[in-house]
Amino acid sequence: MQKSIEVCLTPALLDLYSIEDRVVVVIDVLRATSSMVYGIDNGATAIIPVAQVEDCLNYANEGFLLAAERNGEVVEGYDFGNSPFSYSREKVNGKTIVLTTTNGTKALHLARNRAHQVVIGSFLNLEALCNYLRVQDKGVLLLCAGWKDKFNLEDTLFAGAVVRELRKDFTHFDDSSVAAEDLYALAKDDLRNYLHKSSHSHRLAQLNIEEDVKFCLQLNICTTIPVLIGDSLVALEVGA
Amino acid sequence: MQKSIEVCLTPALLDLYSIEDRVVVVIDVLRATSSMVYGIDNGATAIIPVAQVEDCLNYANEGFLLAAERNGEVVEGYDFGNSPFSYSREKVNGKTIVLTTTNGTKALHLARNRAHQVVIGSFLNLEALCNYLRVQDKGVLLLCAGWKDKFNLEDTLFAGAVVRELRKDFTHFDDSSVAAEDLYALAKDDLRNYLHKSSHSHRLAQLNIEEDVKFCLQLNICTTIPVLIGDSLVALEVGA
Numbered sequence: 001m002q003k004s005i006e007v008c009l010t011p012a013l014l015d016l017y018s019i020e021d022r023v024v025v026v027i028d029v030l031r032a033t034s035s036m037v038y039g040i041d042n043g044a045t046a047i048i049p050v051a052q053v054e055d056c057l058n059y060a061n062e063g064f065l066l067a068a069e070r071n072g073e074v075v076e077g078y079d080f081g082n083s084p085f086s087y088s089r090e091k092v093n094g095k096t097i098v099l100t101t102t103n104g105t106k107a108l109h110l111a112r113n114r115a116h117q118v119v120i121g122s123f124l125n126l127e128a129l130c131n132y133l134r135v136q137d138k139g140v141l142l143l144c145a146g147w148k149d150k151f152n153l154e155d156t157l158f159a160g161a162v163v164r165e166l167r168k169d170f171t172h173f174d175d176s177s178v179a180a181e182d183l184y185a186l187a188k189d190d191l192r193n194y195l196h197k198s199s200h201s202h203r204l205a206q207l208n209i210e211e212d213v214k215f216c217l218q219l220n221i222c223t224t225i226p227v228l229i230g231d232s233l234v235a236l237e238v239g240a
Numbered sequence: 241m242q243k244s245i246e247v248c249l250t251p252a253l254l255d256l257y258s259i260e261d262r263v264v265v266v267i268d269v270l271r272a273t274s275s276m277v278y279g280i281d282n283g284a285t286a287i288i289p290v291a292q293v294e295d296c297l298n299y300a301n302e303g304f305l306l307a308a309e310r311n312g313e314v315v316e317g318y319d320f321g322n323s324p325f326s327y328s329r330e331k332v333n334g335k336t337i338v339l340t341t342t343n344g345t346k347a348l349h350l351a352r353n354r355a356h357q358v359v360i361g362s363f364l365n366l367e368a369l370c371n372y373l374r375v376q377d378k379g380v381l382l383l384c385a386g387w388k389d390k391f392n393l394e395d396t397l398f399a400g401a402v403v404r405e406l407r408k409d410f411t412h413f414d415d416s417s418v419a420a421e422d423l424y425a426l427a428k429d430d431l432r433n434y435l436h437k438s439s440h441s442h443r444l445a446q447l448n449i450e451e452d453v454k455f456c457l458q459l460n461i462c463t464t465i466p467v468l469i470g471d472s473l474v475a476l477e478v479g480a
Contacts, residue, residue, distance in 0.1 A: 153419060186422055
C-alpha cells in the first residue's frame with residue numbers, strides 16, 4: 001500500500017488536510033508536547049488538555065494538578081505551566097494533570113474529532129514514535145503547533161526529524177515534508193545553535209527558560225507515546 | 241528605523257499579518273507571477289488579475305487578451321493561460337491582458353485592499369525587485385501563493401532568495417524567513433534539480449511544461465516590477 005507523510009506547518013492550515021484515516025502527531029516541542037511526553041513517561045495517569053484557562057477550573061475539586069501557560073508563562077494561581085521540570089516523577093507519578101497552553105492544546109483540540117488517532121511527539125520520544133508510525137498501516141500527518149497560528153522553526157525541525165527517520169518506510173511526501181527534512185538535516189548537529197536564529201528563541205530567552213529548551217532538545221530519553229483517548233492523553237500501549 | 245521581512249507561506253495565513261504599512265510581494269513563480277513580470281517587461285500595457293474564470297468574460301468585448309488557467313491548464317476557449325511563452329513581446333506589446341490563475345491571482349486579491357503596496361516577484365526580476373525593496377522605508381511581506389492554500393517549495397525558495405539579498409538591509413526576520421533563506425541556500429546552485437523533489441514538479445511534469453519551468457527559473461532577465469494600481473498591474477516607475 002501507499003503510505004504518505006504530510007506536514008501541516010500550523011494549526012491554521014489543518015482544514016486543508018484529510019485526516020480521517022491518518023495518525024496525527026501533535027508537535028509543540030517548546031514546551032507543551034515535550035512536557036506531555038515527559039509527564040506520561042514519569043507515571044502521570046493522564047493529562048487532560050483543555051482549550052481555555054477557565055476550563056481548568058472545572059476540574060478544581062477533583063484532586064487534579066492544574067497547569068496553565070499563556071505566552072510562555074505560568075498563569076497566576078496555577079500549580080504549574082509547561083516547563084518539563086514540573087513533570088518529574090516525584091511531582092506527577094499517579095496524578096492526573098489538567099493542562100492548557102498557548103498553542104499545543106489548541107492543535108490537539110482541532111485534530112481530536114477528525115483524526116483516526118492523535119498522538120504526541122517531541123524530541124524526547126522521537127525514536128519510539130517513529131517505531132510506532134513505521135508499522136501502522138496508516139498515513140501520517142505531522143501537525144506543528146507553531147506560534148499563534150504562524151510557522152515556527154522548532155516544530156518544523158521536529159517534523160523533519162520524523163520524516164528523516166521514516167523516509168524509507170513511506171512512499172509519498174508533500175512539499176512541507178521535503179522542506180522540514182532538509183531544514184532538520186541542516187540543524188541536527190546543533191539544534192540549540194540553529195534555533196538561536198529563530199524568533200521563538202528570543203521570546204524564550206526573555207522568559208529565562210534556556211534550561212527548559214536544553215531539556216526539550218534531548219533525543220530519546222523517553223519511550224512513552226501519549227495518545228488521546230476520549231478527553232485524555234494516556235500512555236499508548238504499543239502492540240495493543 | 242527597524243525594517244522587517246516576514247514570509248507568509250500560503251495565502252490561507254495572510255490574515256495573521258499586519259500589512260497596512262508594508263510592501264507585499266506576491267509570489268507564484270510557477271508560473272503566474274513569472275508570466276506577469278515577463279508580460280509587463282515585454283510591453284503589455286496592463287494585466288488585470290481577476291479571481292474567477294467567469295470574471296474574464298466581463299472584459300470580452302474590450303479588445304483585451306483573455307488568459308485563464310486552472311489546475312495548470314489553459315481553460316477552454318481562452319487565448320492563453322499562464323505559460324510565459326504566451327507573454328512574448330510580439331504577443332503582448334501594447335495589449336491589456338485579463339488573467340485568472342489557480343493560485344496567484346487569488347493571493348493578489350487577498351492582499352490588494354489591505355497592503356500599503358502590492359508588487360509582483362519572480363526569479364526573472366529578482367534583482368530589480370530587491371533593489372527597489374532595499375530603498376523603501378517600509379517593511380516587506382513576501383506572500384507565497386502556494387498550491388491551493390498549501391505550502392509549496394518553489395514559492396518558498398524565491399522568498400528565500402529575496403531574504404538572502406536583503407539580509408543586510410533589514411533588521412528583523414521571522415522564522416519563515418529564516419527557513420526560506422536556508423532552503424534557498426541549499427537549492428540555489430541547481431534550482432531545477434532541487435524542485436524535482438517537490439510535489440508540484442510531479443504535477444508539472446504531467447502537464448508537459450518542463451520548458452516553462454526552465455524559463456521561470458532564470459535569474460534577472462527582466463528589470464520591470466509590476467505594481468498593482470487600482471485593478472491593474474502596470475510597470476512600477478522606480479524612483480517615482
